[in-house]
Amino acid sequence: MLNDPLVLTPIAGATRAEPEKRVRDRGATEKAILKAAKSLLAEEGFQNFGINAVARRAGCDKQLIYRYYGGLNGLVEAIGADLGTWVKDRIPEDTGGMFLLTYGDLMERLSLLFLEALRDDPLVRRIVAWEVSENTEQVRRLSEARSKALANWLERMRGSLAPPKGIDAVAVNAIVIAAIQHLVLSASAGGQCAGLSLKTPKDWEKAATALKRIVRGVYG
Amino acid sequence: MLNDPLVLTPIAGATRAEPEKRVRDRGATEKAILKAAKSLLAEEGFQNFGINAVARRAGCDKQLIYRYYGGLNGLVEAIGADLGTWVKDRIPEDTGGMFLLTYGDLMERLSLLFLEALRDDPLVRRIVAWEVSENTEQVRRLSEARSKALANWLERMRGSLAPPKGIDAVAVNAIVIAAIQHLVLSASAGGQCAGLSLKTPKDWEKAATALKRIVRGVYG
DNA sequence: CCGAATTGTCACTTGCCGGTGAGTAGCAAC
């Protein structure tokens, strides 16, 4: 056997840097792994998301990911569970003291809130990009968690306000949400969308204005 | 040396199937490679898009891809060049005999045409998904080719019609296009978007109706 | 006919991936 640890020459701690003395704490390690996974996904995207990369970033052995989460799938599921609380953390529940009298008022406000929240959250952005790029079990689970959270939020915010008669609000809102998501993704990836530059705050103001106009156009 | 070809036993053409006698024709091979690349990208997505996969599908050695296209980048560039002709093949130039009197008429029609065209073209769909998922040199080139083609088409179709005063048409149109793209991508990946099912023709009719309503809402 | 360029094939290196089996280190109860 080469490198038999029993025969390894100790070298008297020569240039040995801190052995780091990792504390043995399963809970902490699990958290570290989850955190590493989320930040990796947020920063690098799903392309470079894998067992090895997560383990490297978490500073532990990949074996622990198998043990604690049952592999990548389990880890993704854990991320999805976290995701359920996204809206809560990101978007204010109250409407900032303003009274929303009409469905149009509401949707205008929600659209802008959603736009802001998405712009501020790289992790969810990556997940949305993932959703439209692949159709694996992993993605489906994440997607489901996200859409459920989103639907809940919409429902809660809607309160008792009803959409105007004769308008398919589900379809219209889906299109508005689609627009926001794609706008933010495009901007994130290339700084523009369909000829519209989306880099400076001024750019985003123009986009927001146009978005408001569109929402007002349908809902009055 | 194992398997030295000079010592290989000829086995008298035993179960030897057709040696296939590939004709030596560089032009044909180049076309085959390009075609393989496009179909691979369209069917499998950018995830599994690589030198080896393209070569396998084209039925030739990957070396030829390096020789003829200078690697994946060159190949992607060739795809981008093809892409410039996308609109020409996909979308009718004339407006089907109808007279478009207002900018609203025009944009309603163009939105629906664009929606249809994108729904029918898996390759461009994959490219759009790629655009929002990565920011590499390859993607930038493809993206540029596509957006240029799109802008040209829009410009040509617009003719002399001017958007209503006081409306930022560039921004509004970008949002509409974003919505369409994300709608189609979502549907393609998961059969739905933000709670709106997008599977049956009936589903799509609802979406189209909502889209029309939105466009009409802004442009009157 | 011959040599050279073109066209196509193959074997190989290197590197990273997911996954697994076997082993080590700390910590408590007996």
Add this chain to the structure above:
DNA sequence: GTTGCTACTCACCGGCAAGTGACAATTCGG
């Protein structure tokens, strides 16, 4: 102590990716 459990690490496997250099097969100019 030593026994046993848990947390953790390591070495290794097979597989597939990109990329490269050498070689075989064909065609063409002279």
